[in-house]
Amino acid sequence: MDTIMTEPVIAIISLGDMGTQISRVLIENKFRVITAGEGRSEKTLENIHNTGVENTGSLKDTVEKAEVIISLTSPERSLRLAENTAMCLKDSENRPLYIDLNSNTSAVALSIEKLLTQIHIPFLNGAVMGTSKDIPYTAELVISGVNRNKFFDLFGNLFKIKDAGEKTEAASAYKLLFSLVNKGVNALFFETMTAAAHFGILDELNKSLEDFLPGTYQDLLKTTPTYPQHIFRRIDEMKGLSEMLKNENLPNVIASGTAETFDKVYHSSIFENEKPQGVLETFQIFKKLKYT
Structure with missing residues (x-):
């Protein structure tokens, strides 16, 4: 996928407090937001429903529908989530932009980039400066990498964004x-x-x-x-x-x-x-x- 359409389908994986708040902002601005609810707790499923996010079931079903994937798990789980996503998309024609906002170390960010670019999935590294309640007012989304202009094009009017430059690991x-x-x-x-x-x-x-x-x-x-x-x-x-x-x-x-x-x-x-x-x-x- 060479271009990203206006208001694309956004998959947020996984939907904790930060993902929920980002989802609210996106939905208020007419984005379609989806997530993988399979295997999640009753509390999370209720949160998905109340937020207006669409539960598309499994990770595979979710990422195959997405034009943009935002990973919002813990730093310890971010590489495994990227591996699972790559496995789901390996034989698919879909090549969504993969945005990791998990505050990884530089080494993990570069490992994720290498993993995804091997199967031609564009990658953007990032981190959130602030708490979920600060979204979108005072919290900043720090991003870095060659695909950061796509992020600005999509979300520049919705969130406070700090450009950390072209080096992938700079946001980390x-x-x-x-x-x-x-x-x-x-x-x-x-x-x-x-x-x-x-x-x-x-x-x-x-x-x-x-x-x-x-x-x-x-x-x-x-x-x-x-x-x-x-x-x-x-x-x-x-x-x-x-x-x-x-x-x-x-x-x-x-x-x-x-x-x-x-x-x-x-x-x-x-x-x-x-x-x-x-x-x-x-x-x-x-x-x-x-x-x-």
């Missing part, structure tokens, strides 16, 4: 490096709170840091309270970034140290069943931490 590097800043700051504070709890000065130090670094604490409000639920995913993300930097012969001490700090906190289980409402409440959890 952009998202991971941006993540390193906010995750590195959280890791710094987590390591500080671990030591402060050990010396019995957590409350006192916390108050001093809040007084002297009010801007930093304001920034932490946006991310820190989510760590108890999602810290495991951030370990893998920072390990992937560290590996990417190492492969490029770039400094990776902060990235690898951030992953190590998160890993220690995760395996301490202090965040288990915790749902803090703010920064200070999150840091109070470190009083539970015991190192031997």
Whole structure:
């Protein structure tokens, strides 16, 4: 398929919170959105129905109908989804544009591109900067690769889009490096709170840091309270970034140290069943931490 028609059929695989919100925007703008509901949970199927997305059954049936595929699974599953899609389309005449928005490492993004271009499926790498509730207002879709102009043509008026350039892996590097800043700051504070709890000065130090670094604490409000639920995913993300930097012969001490700090906190289980409402409440959890 050499050209992409106006308002093509968009397949979103798979339909979680981010996919649901993107689907809503597309449907509001008269796009036909389809997804593979086969094997999904009752909750997901209900969400598909309520959003107005068309359930086309199996992955094979879905991708064969699509002119554009948007992959919105987890980074750990993105390569497998691309492999399954390639298998479904290998003997088909359909060659949809495949857009991966899964915040992959550079190596994974390049592996997906190689896999798909071998069977002449055009590929576009990308990532989402922001949460599902920020779509389409403040969240940005970062894209990179030779097919990015097709993305602008289709969605330029619907979403905030940042062009990371022609190198396929650039969007991956952009998202991971941006993540390193906010995750590195959280890791710094987590390591500080671990030591402060050990010396019995957590409350006192916390108050001093809040007084002297009010801007930093304001920034932490946006991310820190989510760590108890999602810290495991951030370990893998920072390990992937560290590996990417190492492969490029770039400094990776902060990235690898951030992953190590998160890993220690995760395996301490202090965040288990915790749902803090703010920064200070999150840091109070470190009083539970015991190192031997």
